[in-house]
Amino acid sequence: MKSDSGILGWRVFFTQRRLARPRTGGADLPSSAVLDLWLDEHEVMDGSPYLIDPFGRPDVRIGDYFRTELFDAPPGTQEAAAYDLKRWVKFLWENRSEKSWRDATPADRRGYKQWRTVDPRGPQVELVTWDREVSTVNQFYIWAIANDHVRVNPIQQRESRSREPRRGHREETPAEASHAGSRNDIKWMPAADYREWRDVGLRGFSAAGLEDPSFRGGFASRNATYSDTMIRTGLRLSEQTSLSIFEVPDLLPGLRVQRFWLPGSIAKNESARHVYLAVSVLRDIWDFIEAERAEAIEHARAVGTYERMNDPLIVSDRTRPFVVVDGERVPMARLDEHERLRVLIDTPEGLEPAALWLNEDGLPSRPSAWQEVFKTANKRCGRLGVRHRCHPHMLRHSFAVITLEQLFRGHILELAEMNHLQRETYQRVFGDPMNWVRMRLGHVSVVTTQKYLHTLKELEMQTRMLLVPGTWEPVGVHPEDLDEDEVARAHAA
Incomplete structure (x- = not known):
């Protein structure tokens, strides 16, 4: 500069x-x-x-x-x-x-x-x-x-x-491309590592897991909720950032998981699909809507932010979310990520954005802003000696790897006790775990999803290595301290 x-x-x-x-x-x-x-x-x-x-x-x-x-x-x-x-x-x-x-x-x-x-x-x-x-x-x-x-x-x-x-x-x-970068190494985070990164980097805790009075990060609860949503759904950064308040399901009693519909207008390759969300995360989203999001909207109304928007699209009735474009009524579900930035809802309290994820100015956030949130969290973890680093797509990978591992484990356990005909029936009813994850990720082809199999194979090998017997040599004794007869007996064991 x-x-x-x-x-x-x-x-x-x-x-x-x-x-x-x-x-x-x-x-x-x-x-x-x-x-x-x-x-x-x-x-x-x-x-x-x-x-x-x-x-x-x-x-x-x-x-x-x-x-x-x-x-x-x-x-x-x-x-x-x-x-x-x-x-x-x-x-x-x-x-x-x-x-x-x-x-x-x-x-x-x-x-x-x-x-x-x-x-x-x-x-x-x-x-x-x-x-x-x-x-x-x-x-x-x-x-x-x-x-x-x-x-x-x-x-x-x-x-x-x-x-x-x-x-x-x-x-x-x-000619200068390396052609050496591995495409099979998927970077992902186990749940414990993710929680440590989130609590220190986004929530502002200390490395010991305690509240840090010196933390001055804004919207910490929102950032953690956004991150939790991504790792529990596998949504892409652009897809999650483009969600509107109308896609958020109401909390229903007695359920552990709820789903909502991701419109093709904001899904990559128009891969419209159901998204499954843990109720614990959905509850945090509603806490954000009723607290931090509401405060940002109130502040924006006070300073006239929404009145300064040029050519907004107005939803007059939130029970029937549509806008008028060139005299035509267009449902909210058909608006792309750019058009959604202009949508305001006319409420008795005043105008408010239809976008779910707002910044502190009360305006819709953008993918680039979330990239900066993750970079800031990584820098904070680095300063406090926490070794984990994360980026948004890494959370999508984590969802895929963890979900596949859990589904395959359950799938194998169920099939093990069945005969041939029962297995065929089970497969027809519950399908293939790989295809289920493909649909959740919005992949056009299962070939794209199969890249996660390499990671599962590596996990399997790591598990097997941990199970190798530790009797190659007596515990606490170095091989150089043994005579030849003792070494032979240790090898035989």
Whole structure:
């Protein structure tokens, strides 16, 4: 960051013309009127990412890439691409004498790889992360060359060995991708590790599990409830963040688990499905709704936040949640994650957002804000000596691994005492655990879900190793202290 000249670094923003923006200094964000004009002229949709250069100007060419090439990509894909590109252009600016991405060379990319993966002063990212970043930047430069924005791709290519070449066309792939990052190692957290990370990182407890008077984190209860919901449902970050108050089921007596419907409009690949939620977590969600969420809404009403929203969508009757768009009544369940940000409910107490998860300003939270919550929790755990680290998708993996292990264990126990015909009946009624988890995760194919089997096999091997008899040598005696006869007797045992 060029603080001496007053120039800011590269930044990523997401279009939100219709939302009430927080009042920030002019150095943080271009003026709303100028920015809205640029966004309208370049047909940038609400929720789309765009990059601001070090002089506070939107980069038109990168904006065109998201507007044309990635316009129908899932929000998570667009967000990941935006941050991958930002890290690359920021490196060029700060470490290559303020070089533009249009002038980047293969030497710049080699320097970037060294700094990004092995330099002790750099982040030293894993190879899987590096390979993804290479793919993102490579696709961007392929598009930029096709649209005459650059002449040379700084990512060197080699002939692909895995793709069938088309007639007269040489298939290429990035030569600098490591191809060594393991795709089978699923990072997940056992329940005890998760609770320790949550209590210290999100709730603000000490490493000993006691209340920490020095903790100053806001919305601690909300953050812990959000995290609990994710690890107990397996929802994706974008799916959970887009939930509205209308998706939250009422608490019913006598139940341990309740379910709600996740609409296809906010589910990846339109994978609408039932989501099963433990009543203990559902009770915490309702506590958040009636306490912290209600206080944030009251504060926002007092300062006129909702009146400043441009072109909101209003739900007049919360018993029949629909809005009017261009004269047509549209049910809440058909609104996507960007449209839901604009929905307000008209209540006797005043306007309030339909979104479930609100920030302290009373406005709907965004996936990027939750990423920061997790990063802050990880930093706090690090300061207090807690070794656990977590990110949102890790909780989804944890749900999958733990649920599969429990289902398979129960499945095997039930089948063990049945004959052939009984097993067939049981399979038809209760189905396959793998397919059940596939539906809960919203995977299109069970092939995607099968990656968790590798983790279960590793768990099985770890369990077996723990069961290996500990009689190789007498307890408390080092082999060097035994004579040959004693060693022979120990081996025989």
